[in-house]
Amino acid sequence: MLADFPILQVVDENGLLLHEQYKEKITEELVKSFYYHIVRIRTFDRKAVSLQRQGRLGTYAPFEGQEASQVGSALALDKDDWIFPTYRDHGATLTFGAGMMRTLLYWNGRVEGCVPDDGQKIFPPAVPIATQIPHAAGAAMAEKRKGTKNAAIAYFGDGATSEGDFHEGLNFASVFQAPAVFFNQNNGFAISVPVEKQMNSRTIAQKALAYNMPGVRIDGNDVFAVYFNTLEALNRGRNGGGPTLIEAVTYRYGAHTTADDPFKYRDQSKSETIRNTRDPLLRIERYMKNNGFWDENWVHKITEEISNEVDQAVKDMENYPKANVNDLFDHVFERPTWTIAKQKEEYLRLSGREA
């Protein structure tokens, strides 16, 4: 199976293009966009971890190390596509266009953080594991029924492939030939459990065979491979070719969330080794230097811009109006049932507020 599902690269660890066919497609603008978004979400991620440590954010799920997978796949989407993320995919949703302040609000326990802006098809992050996979199948089925060219992408981790919903979702999409891309980030660990204990299969991509859909195994730290393979899968779906399973092999450098300590369950020196050899940003930097796209002034400029953007988002999040107790009651049904209306009225009266 490892031979049948080799890890595809477009640009190797040294920043060298492996396949000439992509040469034309890799414009300076595209490369700079990859670089920009990876820096942007990495800056966000580090800031969020830091805010959590200072008690200014709730428990947070970092994605550092996985940025190429999230940026490459999100940039391959069209703005009218659907995105079904997990709680570790806000790098992808930020790249797709989710508001940064809203994303911070989510991690600060605010439901406002789940609400997409008008016209955005961003589903709230799935917190149970794998439940979003059938949603993406259904949204894609709906697009097909409407006769659009829109697709849906579902993000999930290696642990999710052990859940029933993963199989039910892939089977549904396959049976109905829905334009869906099932984008797996195999980051090696489901909290503490390594992928070798998660499954006896050699790859996740091979699971696509069971559903007679293409299964593609790619280097998830190679943003070029992620982008072009996701684009190809999306285009296949848009043109009636059905769903694709992509396994992006990557690594989470840090903890599952800020509530756990990876030193307890794994050798953290591996994170450092990968950071020094296979880091997503390092690879683009090498590619840019190899191809004459590297521009210190530009890097300096965007780094500062991003830093300001993140700081501003933090400020906006911290200055956001306090949570409104009415929101506890008002959005469960279009019109509250009498039980909710009564409970709300009694609670507001008890706490000295007007209904």
Added chain:
Amino acid sequence: MVMERAVVKRSTKTIQLTMIQAITDGLRTMLQEDERVLVLGEDVGKNGGVFRATEGLYEQFGEDRIIDTPLSEAGIIGASIGMAVNGFKPVAEIQFLGFIYPAYEQIMTHVSRIRMRTMGKYSVPMVIRAPYGAGIRAPEVHSDSVEALFTHMPGIKVVCPSSAYDAKGLMIAAIEDPDPVLFLESMRIYRASREEVPEGKYTVEIGKGKKLLDGSDVTLIAWGAMVPVTMKAAEQAKTQGINCDVIDLRTLYPIDKDIIAESVQKTGRAVIVHEAHQTGGLGNDIVSIINDTSFLYMKSPIERVTGFDVPVPLFALEDHYLPTPQRVLKAIEKVVNF
């Protein structure tokens, strides 16, 4: 309700239907009226449903709208969520309520929460149909009656008709509802009786019970297959001179508290009948409603006649599990003679 029915009967033709035929008629009415309505589930297409609830719809509306799905409860509900947030109104059939458990996570963590999680930006206007209940000698696990697992769940409405008229009207109301509705269908009374049902479109309001019998001595509250059982007990009580006020609850969430309060404030006594297990059963919520609205009117403690706190048995023992008119009558006598 009496008025609503009278109005409908004046303005439209009626037809004699069983409850299951009325369900099909309700689905057909909405499939014709609203292109966004889709029917999906296991065996709902060519086979017309294992109970024939979707008979003829596949031929009339085609495989694009009457969708045979894989045998995949979480997939059916999960994919319906994706379709519902993307502009469709899925009516998903779970073949038996006892097989809904793989989809429970989808219902609990997504169907019932999406409106709240997105502050109304996304909603899931879907209907989940599920045949339920014991008494038809079905194989194991096919006979569960777990409405309380869903009435406890915030964010979903639960309805359970016991007649053809209500089944069609509630089906149409459920499909038109902007929020998710679990539509429970008692298999035992699918074909137990026929009733005049208006042709075309009408609704029965979700959240309203129905008075089936007026009496001043004791209030009987039931739903689904327990309605005819309760009515039989009321007839027997009448021969002893006990007049029962009988309520068919019809909607299990949100419960019609007013019809209950009005009745028990008149009778001062209540017997609640359900075939689901007693502990954590919906009967307890009805006791609470009576407590909250009518405590000082009560002349005796409230009785519950329910299934036992045991798994629904294989069918050789199901008649012992299910409430019977005799058990209901004993409860009536107990509250009247308190």
